Amino acid sequence: MLKLDAVTVRFGGLTAVNAVSLDMPAAGILGLVGPNGAGKTTLFNAISGLVKPGTGAIRFAGNDISRWPQYRRARAGLGRTFQIPQPLAQLTVRENLLVAQRFGAGAVDRQRLDEILALVNLLAKADCDAATALSLSELKALEVAKALATDPQLLLLDEVLAGMESESKRAFRGMLQQVHERFRVGLLIIEHDIETISALCPRVVVLNFGEVIADGAPGQVFRDPRVIESYTGQATA
């Protein structure tokens, strides 16, 4: 499904992502963790096309998409959310999804659109102004719904649960699980909360200074001394 082959992204002298290779099977759930500045979001930006990798190849569903423009990646089934929600301003919630569906999936399917809205609990606010009428967790839900409307095979979720209190976090987690099962969509999740990651992801990849330092089941990865060191900044005895 998604295959990264030694992907490197540099900003001037700074190497934000350094030779990251990753193989993600179809319709799986993969957690991407690491301390701040580890290069997680930059890696997302490279996969979704916001930045172009200096070297390396990004393969998705059998195609080398490294040089594809963003809109083409979206149409090919690669959806993403932004850490800071970016609703399509001036549009209603439903129109947000309508644009995503019309241009990302290719055709409007109102029944499916309502299904998505119901799943993320936004049906009651479907005709509200997206930029002004939603709470933070609703804006995050809209990010997911908008990406889902493009009919993706893989969703890149950039800290969709950050900033929520624990109860809505759990509800949101359940919603993501449902999204995964109902629409058979793969999830690649950036998240800091270890409880969330452990509950959702059978596999976790840890980035530090732009490099993969661990890859495995959450129980095993979060006990890895190198991972603990990357977070605490000191070697454990």
Place this chain on the structure above:
Amino acid sequence: MTRPSRFAWVLLLAGLYVGVPQVFGGDLYLMSNIVAALTIGGIALSWSLLGNLGGMVSFGHAAFVGVGAYVSALAVMKLGAPVFAGMILGGIGAALASILIAPALRLRGPYFALSILAYAHIFKIIATEWKSLTNGSGGLSSIPRFPEWAGFDFGSKTGSYFIVLTLVLLFAGIYHLVRRSDYGLALRAMHDSEAATRVVGVNSLLLKALMLLLSAFMAGVMGAFNAHYINFLEPDYAFSTLWTTLPIVAAIFGGYRTIAGPLVGAMGVYLVDQLVFKSLIPSGHQVILGALLIGMILWSPGGLLPPLIRLFNRRAHAQA
């Protein structure tokens, strides 16, 4: 906003197509001012389509107006094309010219505005220097006027009025359809969040290029209309910066986010300036216009039309 009824539309069209020529048709001075105002209005409409839907501020519409005028005039004079076909060719010529500026669509805000300003001058230079084709700064004279059709002389003041009115209404209709379409929705979304629209599959650069193309076509046709209406062209006139600034003033005055705004603005700005201010201060009458524009931007940045509509709606509610 309350929607105007079908009856109101019929009334408006009847007033424009029958009433205006009946009442003012005899006053050639007034009619020529109305035709000029509608010409500015059509360009203002094309400018605000690009600004409102495409999110781009153009300081280069004079280029599209001038190219449209020259292409149409030359197609009729050198190739013997019928005048109306020439006008369409003028629009196509302007649209093709807009493709040259398409690379600048990656630029935003003032950077785009500056690059299109520079770009507009290139065409003026071409029209001046390509003497074998355009007769340089000597200009083109005796550009064929609008023909007689079915016993009606479209070359007359009233005939030209019908042509420009039809063009403007046609363009307003196209604008309305585009805005209402899925593309209009995506364009509206791009305005504040271009990155977010791209990741849901919108080819934002292509959409912006299409708006530029459509806007240039409209401005080109208006320029072509003007060429056959006044029968004379020279580079300084055809590419005059007034073709950029007057429509901008009109669009902002009326409210460039609405379709009727630029038209109402053009009628108001141009007619009031020509018929009222000019008689008050024969030279330098634009000063009043400038002061009014500053006031407008300060107190009603959305233009004249939105507060008027609010006022109208409040009255309607009060009476109901």
